[in-house]
Amino acid sequence: MTSATTPRTVLITGGNRGIGYAIAEEFVAQGHRVAVTSRTGEGGPAGALTVKGDVTDTASIDAAFSEVESEFGPVEVVVANAGITRDMLLMRMGEDDFTSVVDTNLTGAFRVVKRASKGMLKARFGRIVLISSVVGLYGGPGQANYSASKAALVGFARSISRELGARGITANVVAPGFIETDMTAELPEAQQAEYKKSIPAGRYGSASEVAKVVAWISSDDAAYITGAVVPVDGGLGMGH
Template identity: 85%
Template sequence: MTTPTTPRTVLVTGGNRGIGYAIAQEFVAQGHRVAVTARSGSGPEGTLTVVADVTDGASVDAAFDEVERELGPVEVVVANAGITRDMLLLRMSEDDFTAVIDTNLTGSFRVVKRASKGMLKARFGRIVLISSVVGLYGSPGQVNYSASKSALVGFARSISRELGARNITANVVAPGFIETDMTAELPEAQQAEYKKSIPAARYGTAEEVAKAVAWLASDDAAYITGAVIPVDGGLGMGH
């Protein structure tokens, strides 16, 4: 049984698949008003889907305008939209690097900046940034992705210091290996190899990430800000 929490207007970016979809589903199940952004496809049943590209400020503005019209001011924002362009450093082009930073990091900046306007007015806000265990643990072939995800920690902590007195929290959730379409495509030998390094000896589920995110947005987590919550089965311990 979930702890009753005040119904909020929630926006999840990249809510049309994987972890974002599960996060949106969990908020709907808890009785919140939920919108998702997607470049294509749509969010789970019970959500409002708005087309948006986080690399385009005008597109982010338009998405917020639509959500505010339909559901009211955004009180909880989950910056989840992200991309990968994995390759070894010497093969990685500058475009491969900047494209990932622009979506994962600057995209989060665009979304959070726009959300914070309404939050400051309301003197209430919950900001959750979806990072990754590799942000602090590191991963070969992911210099761009790892850099974008570790940067979210400094981002959340600076927001916590700027906006904390206005009852606005900013936290980071760092998933480890999660069962998604992407991990399902890995060869079985590689999956077994990865599992060996996870103390919990299994992959996590998108639902487990979603529960942590929803809890950070709940009334119970009002005094938690600037935190990094790992949902990784112990993989990144100490990082």
């Protein structure tokens, strides 16, 4: 751990796999007190406390926070990462396909951040990081629900920044592009090659590359950055 890093209590939702798991690993490696939520209450990385938590259920999130607080003290850094997709073309998309994605990805982030803000306001310190997607501002066919939910996180973070900025609390959005995960690995090679053509960097990103950006924007060094959208997408979105 570098001398510039103050050990913090960190909570990551959906930290049992993919990008959330990598974010948790990075915070653990930097010497923080790390907790992750998963729906089952298991599956987080070594060195992290895994608690049961469902972002679609306010009582479940309150219980998860209470468990983390009793173990580590108030949550100082919260990473709203839990998300789902239900991709399909607009004409086939049912109302439930739309609202369930919004309820998890957007309202879920609201539930988590609202609960975290209580302790942050008392401490006059906090780091709120919302995991969005390049698709949020760039758009994606068959992803009207997902894209809408991820775009909305930007307005949410910016409003929080204006409300809470004077209390030492920052709220930022990290927007990953195509990241190497189990899901991208299953795509046919021809399709993978086609996607890569649209990425100026010419490759997919790694989950650890996203994790390092999240850890940095949560650090003491990033105290004067709030309301920002930080793309980790190899240039795919180009300011979208």
